[in-house]
Amino acid sequence: KNQVEQSPQSLIILEGKNCTLQCNYTVSPFSNLRWYKQDTGRGPVSLTIMTFSENTKSNGRYTATLDADTKQSSLHITASQLSDSASYICVVKAGNNRKLIWGLGTSLAVNP
Amino acid sequence: DGGITQSPKYLFRKEGQNVTLSCEQNLNHDAMYWYRQDPGQGLRLIYYSQIVNDFQKGDIAEGYSVSREKKESFPLTVTSAQKNPTAFYLCASSIQTGDETQYFGPGTRLLVL
Numbered sequence: 001k002n003q004v005e006q007s008p009q010s011l012i013i014l015e016g017k018n019c020t021l022q023c024n025y026t027v028s029p030f031s032n033l034r035w036y037k038q039d040t041g042r043g044p045v046s047l048t049i050m051t052f053s054e055n056t057k058s059n060g061r062y063t064a065t066l067d068a069d070t071k072q073s074s075l076h077i078t079a080s081q082l083s084d085s086a087s088y089i090c091v092v093k094a095g096n097n098r099k100l101i102w103g104l105g106t107s108l109a110v111n112p
Numbered sequence: 113d114g115g116i117t118q119s120p121k122y123l124f125r126k127e128g129q130n131v132t133l134s135c136e137q138n139l140n141h142d143a144m145y146w147y148r149q150d151p152g153q154g155l156r157l158i159y160y161s162q163i164v165n166d167f168q169k170g171d172i173a174e175g176y177s178v179s180r181e182k183k184e185s186f187p188l189t190v191t192s193a194q195k196n197p198t199a200f201y202l203c204a205s206s207i208q209t210g211d212e213t214q215y216f217g218p219g220t221r222l223l224v225l
Binding site: 004042044089 | 116152153154155156157200202203204209213214215216217218219221
């Protein structure tokens with residue numbers, strides 16, 4: 001069964017600290033993986049997309065990694081800001097039916 | 113929110129009533145989508161449309177209907193057949209269905225009275 005699991009479910013950090021969010025998937029065949037940021041009460045916004053051949057991709061203070069062998073991805077946030085408080089959702093696209101499998105998200109709170 | 117608007121922000125439905133959620137985009141995107149988001153669950157696809165006058169059922173289409181008469185508009189009707197309509201509804205669009213960069217609207221929260 002195609003699944004996307006994210007951990008931790010929630011996380012609280014202090015402003016200025018770094019953090020790493022995890023995404024494990026069992027989707028096969030794999031097409032790509034995307035990280036979205038969703039502010040409370042708003043729609044998700046795409047942060048990065050990772051294809052099979054990519055290991056690391058950065059978008060400002062956000063760095064995503066992908067290990068296609070272990071079927072794991074991580075999102076690292078550097079020097080966190082209060083505005084980083086949001087839910088971060090991992091989405092994997094299946095390569096056969098092109099279906100998107102959405103994770104439940106990690107809720108991140110950055111406190112001053 | 114990438115040129116996609118949803119209205120209203122909050123909507124209340126009475127028992128047995130149909131309600132329609134609006135979604136408009138000015139991005140000239142061909143594909144549009146409707147998702148439902150519930151606490152503790154990932155986004156679930158209700159309906160999607162690849163082109164005007166065409167739409168396909170997603171994973172949870174029962175109790176919902178859509179239309180795509182214009183490229184810019186993709187309204188969703190929550191019918192009385194949907195027994196658990198309380199949720200956060202998100203509309204999205206993309207250049208084509210093969211392009212996974214979906215741009216989301218701000219969402220509509222539907223509550224049942």
